[in-house]
Amino acid sequence: MKLRTRLTSVAIAITAFASPALAAVQPESGIGLPRDVSLSGHRIDWLINITSVFNLILFIIMCVWMVYACLKHNRNHQAEYDHGSSKHSVTVALAISAVIFFVVDGNLFFTTMRDLDNEFWNFDMVKANPQTVRLEINAHQWSWDARYAGPDGKFNTEDDILTWNDIKVPVDTPIYVQLTSTDVIHSFYLPNFRTKMDAVPGQVNRMWFQAKEPGEYDIGCAQHCGTHHYKMKALLTVLSANDFKLWQAQQSAIAQRGFDADDKVAHWGWEWKEAY
Ligand code: CUA
Helix, strand or coil: CCHHHHHHHHHHHHHHHHCCCCCCCCCCCCCCCCCCCECCHHHHHHHHHHHHHHHHHHHHHHHHHHHHHHHHCCCCCCCCCCCCCCHHHHHHHHHHHHHHHHHHHHHHHHHHHHHHHHHHCCHHHHHHCCCCEEEEEEEECCEEEEEECCCCCCCCCCCCEEEECEEEEECCCEEEEEEEECCCCEEEEEHHHCEEEEECECCCEEEEEEECCCEEEEEEECCCCCCCHHHCCEEEEEECHHHHHHHHHHHHHHHHHHCCCCCHHHCCCCCCCCCC
């Protein structure tokens, strides 16, 4: 990467800290996370950026203090010993700690809880939307199986669409995912959507996301799940609503033709419940 491109990337990253327009789809910066193409990902980016800003401020304060101490208390200065246990020292330390705790951690905590309730964990909103696409995902060493209900709206029936390491979803539509694993713990990770959820054997977890832009995006596994963990990569394709409908109709017709009632391994789906 050329120096100028690098400097531009750094400049983009710095302006992103202060930018209130994070909700818009961002271009690839070349550093840090891949660009966010999701409805709610900007909230995660905000959290990461604001945490970095607070860290930077504390880092600068520490550096300034160290330089000042080095210059002031040089070799000509008689050392002073203090355990910092006087009432005054303890009061000052407690007051500074309390301010940092309530202002920084308190702010982050309340913002996070608000975002979780309003968006990331707001399954009532997703369930109430008639456009919502429901998806069952079965993780195993080392790939992702996905299942769509098909025209009958029921899972584990003969019109289900099954895909392998290849998930297609429509743009601007909530995608409600329920997922499990058949062997060890995996984690369904969508870096461009700033979201991930563990796939745990014996239980069904859930998550939802929504794409703002058609395109092809990575699916990764975010839990070390064995020797081929690094190979557990799949593709998420975001289609226009129309293309998705066409794909769905075509795939469901193919699925019904190829359905084999005796193939028990292929019938890993479960009856959809709105909550677990
Ligand atoms: Cu599955 Cu790592």
